[in-house]
Amino acid sequence: MVIGNYSDILSSTTIEEEMELRRGPWTKEEDILLINYVSSHGNGRWNSLAHCAGLKRTGKSCRLRWLNYLRPEVRRGNITPEEQLLILELHSRWGNRWSKIAEHLPGRTDNEIKNYWRTRVQKHAKQLKCDVNSNQFKDVVRYLWVPRLMEKIQADNSVGGVLTESEFSDLTDQISSPSPVTEGGEDKGGDSNQLEDSSNLGLQELEQGTWWGEDLDKKLWTMEDFFASSAADVKFQ
DNA sequence: AACCTTCCCAACCGCTCGATA
DNA sequence: GTATCGAGCGGTTGGGAAGGT
Known part of the structure; x- marks a missing residue:
């Protein structure tokens, strides 16, 4: 963490560091966060959605996860x-x-x-x-x-x-x-x-x-x- | 059982497009 | 006209699962 006189100068960087973006496979907790947020607020504006939902993911990543996996309409299983x-x-x-x-x-x-x-x-x-x-x-x-x-x-x-x-x-x-x-x-x-x-x-x-x-x-x-x-x-x- | 190869799919990346200021 | 931003698209990749030796 930032200490001493640099704290004011570097505060914005620190926030960014704290919000370090996650990558790779989604966890159950992240899925739940995203589902809950979308079901109560709707989707769109993915970057701000990611932030507001408390997800340390890019908007792009959230959108992809929602569209390809979490959306209720998504069908799985063999292609008929x-x-x-x-x-x-x-x-x-x-x-x-x-x-x-x-x-x-x-x-x-x-x-x-x-x-x-x-x-x-x-x-x-x-x-x-x-x-x-x-x-x-x-x-x-x-x-x-x-x-x-x-x-x-x-x-x-x-x-x-x-x-x-x-x-x-x-x-x-x-x-x-x-x-x-x-x-x-x-x-x-x-x-x-x-x-x-x-x-x-x-x-x-x-x-x-x-x-x-x-x-x-x-x-x-x-x-x-x-x-x-x-x-x-x-x-x- | 251990190792190797192949398959499959979720996720990422780079690019383009359209909207807006 | 153009700069910026968000969204969407298609290509590619990483890694786990499954199958083979």
Whole structure:
């Protein structure tokens, strides 16, 4: 602490030191402070909120914690097939506009969708030895994975799934219509070396002979299932 | 059991944008 | 016109958990 004649001069610094900002994982106590403050005062003005709530955190950190974790609307748990389908479709339209995509997935945060994309989708693109933004991968997604997801959703729907008939029909329309990605400028990464001709993928062969005609009861529904089953067959480069 | 690798996700960082003075 | 500030966005990283050897 500050002593002697310097105390007046350094008082402001001392206050700042006392308010030394915390970083890293949030504690339960911090969460409670933030929840209590937001529930009684609302959110916004995050920097002053952090200060008023007695949190030694930046406003930015408080905002992130609230939006991604503490908010009552936040949903947790596995991404459902419907959500996967939506993410694929919306990403094909908007690219890495995570917050925009998240708007269409109630309860999911942009951070969660971004993490999902990076950890799952990009991983599988890597397994297939192609770029996640390449047309090759997009074709795999559109012609192989999406139809399978839709079958899954439809199957679930028939036994009380989450989509109404009209919602499913909307999804079907969206996905079967070509996405304007390349025109929209979102697809900057893949325009130099993309192959427009899907024959490079061996898609015809796939459609004619391999998994396309398989018994759907094989339960290759999730992305993991799908890539586990086809990664060995579909390789690029 | 111990060590190593991979996966996943919460959190941070840097940047941009819009509002306001 | 421009400086400042708060908010939001997308990219990246650190570390714990899980799985493999």
